[in-house]
Amino acid sequence: MPRPLKVAVQMDPLGGIDINGDSTFALMLEAQARGYELFVYQVEALSLNEGRITPHAARTERVTARARPVTVRRRVGDHAEYGAEQVIDLAGMDVVLMRQDPPFDMAYITATHILEHIHGVGPDRALVVNNPAAVRNAPEKILVTHYPDLMPPTLVTWDVQAIKAFRAKWGDIIVKPLFGNGGAGVFRIQPGDPNLNSLLEMHFARSREPLMIQRYEPAVRRGDKRIILVDGRPVGAIDRIPAEGETRSNMHVGGRPVRAELTARDHEICNAIGPLLRDEGLIFVGIDVIGEWLTEINVTSPTGLQEIDRFDGVNTAGLIWDAIVSRLVTGGVNA
Secondary structure: OOOOOEEEEEOOOHHHOOOOOOHHHHHHHHHHHOOOEEEEEOHHHEEEEEEEOOOOOOEEEEEEEEEEEEEEOOOOOOOEEEOOOEEEEHHHOOEEEEOOOOOOOHHHHHHHHHHHOOEOOOOOOEEEEOOHHHHHHOOHHHHHHHOOOOOOOEEEEOOHHHHHHHHHHHOOEEEEEOOOOOOOOOEEEOOOOOOHHHHHHHHHHHOOOOEEEEEOOHHHHHOEEEEEEEOOEEEEEEEEEOOOOOOOOOHHHOOEEEEOOOOHHHHHHHHHHHHHHHHOOOOEEEEEEEOOEEEEEEOOOOOOHHHHHHHHOOOHHHHHHHHHHHHHHHOOOOO
C-alpha cells in the first residue's frame, strides 16, 4: 500500500487479555510492526448515524465508534498505551477487525448489520475482517452442517424426543449450545448417564435456542485439532489435549496445546471448504477437527495464532495481514 494503513479493532477489553495467547493481540503487534495506525474500541461504543440533512439532500450515513489510538507491546501488565478517546468515522479506516468474542446473540448480529454499511474497498469504505454479512450467515456450528460428509453424526433441534432418539442410536453423545463459545455449556452424556433430561429441562427453561448434539468421538483424547485457514488455505495447526477428567479441549478450560501436523484428511477438509471461505470474505478462520471429522468452522474470533507460531516458527498474523493487503490492492472484497 502507498501509505500506512489505518486499522480499527473492535474487541473485548484490551486490558484483560492474555498477551501470550491472544490472537487479536498478535494481529495488533504485527500491524504495528508494519507501521499501521491502530485504534481500539468495544462494540458498545459503535453507532450508526443515518438520515438526510434536508428532504431533497443526498442520504448520509456514518458508522462511528468512540475509540482510542493505541500502542501495544509484549510486556505483561503493561501491554497497551492509549491516546485520548475520540469519535472516529469507521469508513475513514482502511481495515476494521471484528474481533469481539461471542456469544453469537442479537447484539452480535446487530453489530454485523451496522458494519455491513461500510464494508468494502474504496472511498467511504473499510474492509471488515471477517466480512460481517458472511459472519452473520455462517454461525460456526451451523456452517459446518453444509458439509455432512465431513462431519460426525450431528443433530440440531429443539425436539427433546429427537434428542433422545439420537442418543438411543449413538449412545455416547456431546450436547452443546448452538451459539456459545470457549467450551461453555458443553456436556458429554455417556450411556447410562441419568442427567440428560435435567440438562435439557435446564437449557430450554433458560433459552429459546436449539441445541447441537453430536456423537462423542474418542479421538478427542488424542487432541481436538485447530487448523487456521487464511483466505481459504491452511497455514498451520495445533492439537488441544483435554485436561485430565475433562471432556472439553478448549484452551479456555485447560486444554493443552501441542504441535500438530496436517494429515491427508485435514487437507481434504480444507480443500472442500476453502473456496467458500475465500469467496465469502472469511479471511481468518479456525476449524476444529477431531480424528477424521470436522466439528466446527469458527469465523467470529478464531484463536490459535500464537501457539502455532511458537511450535512452527511462522508468523501467522503476518500471513493474515498479507491476505488483507492483497484484497485492498486488488480492490475487490472477494478478490
